[in-house]
Amino acid sequence: VTFLADVVDWFTDGAHWRGPDGIPTLTRNHLQVSFAALAVAAAIAAPIGTVLGHRGRGGVVAINLANLFRAVPTYALLVLAVQLTGISAPSGFGWTGSFQAFLALGALGIPPILANSYLSIREVGPELTDAARGMGMRERDVLWRVELPNAIALQLTGLRTAMVAIVATATLASFTGYPTLALPIARGLAVGDDVRVFAGATLVALLAVAVDGLLAAAGRRVIPKPLRHRPARLARAA
Amino acid sequence: VVLRGLVDAASPVAANGPGSWLWWEWIPDHADAIRANLVEHIVLTGWSVLFGVVIAAPLAVLARRRRATRGALVAVANVLYTLPSVAVLGILFPIFGLERRTAVIALTAYTLAILVRAMLDGLDSVAPEVLDAADGMGYSRGARLFRVELPLAAPAILTGIRQATVSTIGLVTVTFIVSQGGLGRFIAESYRRDFRTPLTVATVLSFALAVAADLMLVFVGRIALPWKRVERP
Numbered sequence: 493v494t495f496l497a498d499v500v501d502w503f504t505d506g507a508h509w510r511g512p513d514g515i516p517t518l519t520r521n522h523l524q525v526s527f528a529a530l531a532v533a534a535a536i537a538a539p540i541g542t543v544l545g546h547r548g549r550g551g552v553v554a555i556n557l558a559n560l561f562r563a564v565p566t567y568a569l570l571v572l573a574v575q576l577t578g579i580s581a582p583s584g585f586g587w588t589g590s591f592q593a594f595l596a597l598g599a600l601g602i603p604p605i606l607a608n609s610y611l612s613i614r615e616v617g618p619e620l621t622d623a624a625r626g627m628g629m630r631e632r633d634v635l636w637r638v639e640l641p642n643a644i645a646l647q648l649t650g651l652r653t654a655m656v657a658i659v660a661t662a663t664l665a666s667f668t669g670y671p672t673l674a675l676p677i678a679r680g681l682a683v684g685d686d687v688r689v690f691a692g693a694t695l696v697a698l699l700a701v702a703v704d705g706l707l708a709a710a711g712r713r714v715i716p717k718p719l720r721h722r723p724a725r726l727a728r729a730a
Numbered sequence: 731v732v733l734r735g736l737v738d739a740a741s742p743v744a745a746n747g748p749g750s751w752l753w754w755e756w757i758p759d760h761a762d763a764i765r766a767n768l769v770e771h772i773v774l775t776g777w778s779v780l781f782g783v784v785i786a787a788p789l790a791v792l793a794r795r796r797r798a799t800r801g802a803l804v805a806v807a808n809v810l811y812t813l814p815s816v817a818v819l820g821i822l823f824p825i826f827g828l829e830r831r832t833a834v835i836a837l838t839a840y841t842l843a844i845l846v847r848a849m850l851d852g853l854d855s856v857a858p859e860v861l862d863a864a865d866g867m868g869y870s871r872g873a874r875l876f877r878v879e880l881p882l883a884a885p886a887i888l889t890g891i892r893q894a895t896v897s898t899i900g901l902v903t904v905t906f907i908v909s910q911g912g913l914g915r916f917i918a919e920s921y922r923r924d925f926r927t928p929l930t931v932a933t934v935l936s937f938a939l940a941v942a943a944d945l946m947l948v949f950v951g952r953i954a955l956p957w958k959r960v961e962r963p
Contacts (some may be wrong), residue, residue, distance in 0.1 A: 495824065563896050563940030565903040567914055568933040571921045575929065660814035667907065668921055677820040681907055686824035693820025697813050704812045 498687045499694075513675060515695065522672040522699060525589035525597060526662050530655050532594075533601030538647065541609025545643075546635050554610045558603035566661040569596040570668050590670035597661055601654035608650025612643035641716050648711035655707055659700050673699055753927045763916075768935060771912025774902045775943070777834045779895050782841030790849035791875065803846060811843035815904045823908055833905035840901060841894040848890020852883030881957065888951045892944050899940040903932070912936075 502508060509515050544550040573596040588594035616639045624638040640647075663674035676692030679685075747753060757764070793803040818836040826832040856879050864878045903914030911918065913932040920929035 559896075560941075562893075563900055563937050563944075565900040565914065565917070565933065565936050567903040567906070568917050568929060568936065571917050571929055572933070574921065575924075575926055656812055660816070663814045663816040664904065667918075674814075674816050674820075677816060677907070680820075681823070689820045690824050693817045693823075696817040697821070700812050700814050700817065701809060 495686065495690075499691050502687050502691045508676075513671060515673075518671055518673045518675055519695075519699065521589050521670065522659070522662050522674075523703075524587075525593045525665065525670065525672070526655065526658050526703070528588045529594050529597035529658050529662075530601055530651065533598045533654060533658075534605055534651060537602045537605035538609045538650075541606040541650075542613055542635070542640070542643075542647075545610040545613025546631075546639060548614065551610045551614065554606045558607035561600075561603040566596070566600060566657070567664055569600060570661065570664055572596070573599075574668050590665060593662060593665040593668070593670045593672075596665075597658045600661055601658050604653040604657065605650045608646055608653065609643075612646030612650070613639050615646060616642045642719065645711070645715050645719065648707070648714065652704060652707045652711070656700070656704060659703050663696050748925065748927075751926050752930045756927045757931065764931065764935070767911075767913050767915050767932075768939070770910065771899070771902050771914075771936065771939065774830070774833055774837060774905065774910065774912055775895065775898045778837035778841050778898050779891065781834070781838040782845045782894055783891065785838070786842050786845035786849055790846055790853060794850065794853055800850070804850070807843045807846040810839050813839070815840060815901055816907060819905065819908050828909040830910055832908045833902075833910040836905065837898055837901060841898055844894040844897065845887075845890050848893070849883070849887055852886030852890070853879055855886055856882045881955075884955050885951070888947065888955065892947045895943050895947060896940045899936060899943060903936065913939075 507514075511517070541554060544554060570593065573592040577592050577595065585591045585594070613635075620638055620642065621634055624634045629637070662672050663677070666672045666674035666678045673696050674692055676688045677696070678692075680688030680690075680692060748756075789803055793800040815836055818839055819832060822832045822835055826835065860878065860882065861874070864874045869878065902910075902912045903917055905911045906914040906918045913936045916928035916932035920926055920932075
């Protein structure tokens with residue numbers, strides 16, 4: 493009980509809500525690098541996956557790539573990015589929060605988005621695309637007006653899967669030089685401060701659940717109404 | 731030798747010295763540490779997947795009896811999947827300390843998230859007419875589960891186990907924050923010391939371990955489940 497009271501005290505201490513190591517700044521850093529990485533990963537992977545899916549080619553490569561990538565330790569990826577880019581970030585990348593963390597997180601986000609994009613288009617049944625072609629639609633219209641609207645639920649699943657991994661790995665950036673919301677965990681562990689570690693862990697857990705919930709809610713709004721009854725299954729298909 | 735040439739060519743710093751990506755002399759000098767960390771990596775993965783299977787199996791079987799329980803179990807599994815391991819480790823640390831059990835519990839939570847879903851999906855994939863046939867032949871509920879449902883669900887469950895194993899092998903490195911980490915210890919060392927060889931060694935070994943474990947599980951599947959070729963995930 494004393495422990496939980498200490499945790500509450502930690503949260504109500506105004507000093508933990510101010511300055512460069514304050515909870516608001518850390519949250520902003522965490523979200524900034526995560527969303528920057530997700531946006532760039534999606535901009536690269538979603539179009540490629542979609543076109544591959546439309547052509548029905550290269551899917552085996554995309555899916556195997558995603559599976560293989562799961563075997564790469566995310567922590568190694570972060571340290572690798574730190575080693576590759578040295579200490580200073582190139583100018584013009586201030587919006588990423590931390591260029592090194594951004595590189596690692598972006599790379600991490602590409603395979604699940606690529607695989608889910610590909611699968612999302614492949615899952616649209618031939619009865620729909622054949623009918624569209626039979627009606628005289630051009631290939632671009634088949635893609636834009638038939639395949640993509642039907643595929644959007646799965647496309648979003650890919651984004652969510654990628655974001656779960658990105659937000660989780662962004663916590664590790666606190667251990668490799670970029671202060672994210674896990675900074676209290678890193679600092680607390682270094683000095684054996686149970687309360688700080690626990691408080692930081694609670695914050696990170698809440699953030700992860702909140703971001704995932706946000707993407708899920710946003711996803712439901714984007715899906716065309718007639719298709720909303722379909723559950724967004726095939727999660728983590730790749 | 732070819733690999734060595736490639737690595738040296740890719741190295742922007744000294745061809746083969748302490749500053750390169752892979753300093754070969756470091757490896758024999760640290761053979762004991764490499765072996766110890768690799769073993770720790772395998773042990774952490776092994777316990778976590780084992781506990782995951784042992785806990786997820788009864789939960790999945792029980793949850794299927796009632797819709798509400800099932801929904802609750804899936805919801806819990808989804809939250810577990812969303813939680814970053816660093817957060818789970820941080821929540822467990824005040825209770826369990828810088829010990830192996832902290833790492834195993836956190837990793838088990840993660841394998842559970844994957845395995846519960848895989849087991850439910852596997853059991854769902856058994857066709858209802860097969861179940862009707864089993865009932866008609868007079869199978870008891872338990873016999874039907876063990877002799878009909880589980881064998882038919884096994885390939886999907888194995889796919890889940892493969893996924894859980896490969897993901898866990900990558901995730902073990904994170905447990906360095908509670909003074910565990912297997913090969914992750916080398917990665918932490920690389921970051922702190924600005925010395926790249928341990929990072930390269932840990933990444934390559936961890937990746938190789940994941941691929942080897944996956945192939946081994948496929949092989950086990952071929953032998954243990956001869957009635958159906960194991961599906962790719």
